Amino acid sequence: QTVVTQEPSFSVSPGGTVTLTCGLSSGSVSASYFPSWYQQAPGQAPRTLIYSTNTRSSGVPDRFSGSILGNKAALTITGAQADDESDYYCVLYMGSGICVFGGGTKLTVL
Amino acid sequence: QVQLVESGGGVVQPGRSLRLSCAASGFTFSSYGMHWVRQAPGKGLEWVAVVSYDGSKKYYADSVKGRFTISRDNSKNTLSLQMNSLRAEDTAVYHCARDSLMFRGVSPFVWGQGTLVTVSS
Numbered sequence: 001q002t003v004v005t006q007e008p009s010f011s012v013s014p015g016g017t018v019t020l021t022c023g024l025s026s027g028s029v030s031a032s033y034f035p036s037w038y039q040q041a042p043g044q045a046p047r048t049l050i051y052s053t054n055t056r057s058s059g060v061p062d063r064f065s066g067s068i069l070g071n072k073a074a075l076t077i078t079g080a081q082a083d084d085e086s087d088y089y090c091v092l093y094m095g096s097g098i099c100v101f102g103g104g105t106k107l108t109v110l
Numbered sequence: 111q112v113q114l115v116e117s118g119g120g121v122v123q124p125g126r127s128l129r130l131s132c133a134a135s136g137f138t139f140s141s142y143g144m145h146w147v148r149q150a151p152g153k154g155l156e157w158v159a160v161v162s163y164d165g166s167k168k169y170y171a172d173s174v175k176g177r178f179t180i181s182r183d184n185s186k187n188t189l190s191l192q193m194n195s196l197r198a199e200d201t202a203v204y205h206c207a208r209d210s211l212m213f214r215g216v217s218p219f220v221w222g223q224g225t226l227v228t229v230s231s
Contacts, residue, residue: 036210036217045221046155051210089155093216097169099145099157
């Protein structure tokens, strides 16, 4: 069973840049996994930030960007703001209809 | 605007059944795959199931396979999740979600607010 990996936690200074990653316990992530990224505030439904690797969802600021970095999908936040403090999840399409979420990254802005 | 509204959650005893519904509006429902995703209290997101745009293909996470059934009614713009043989570990908020791409089922994109299912005796 392939596991989707994310950093459990990350910290960034206000105005700084942070890159969160989404990998596989075995193998490399590519665009064919249709990586998507979500932001979730406590008690709220997830909000889609990025889909299909690097397509920004409507209304998402351009300081959020998606890419493939090495063998992982990546979400980069440039110019972090206080309200970026949240949980971030990625999901990968494994083929044969199956999607798998990563465990999530808790981002702290301080 | 695109809207998804779940209903049907509640408290149910272990081993019993529950049926969730999701009413969709604001987009061409019959053109998109639809997902169910759940989140146990204090835990991360877990993908549960997806149904293709026409209802012909259905896929499940191993944790629910054989117990849950996803279905859709394109004439009523409604998605359903029939949950049988419920277990305590099925306790979660269940979200329905539209896929990101037309005629595909590769990633949840538009999310409903969710409905809470609590499995407890």
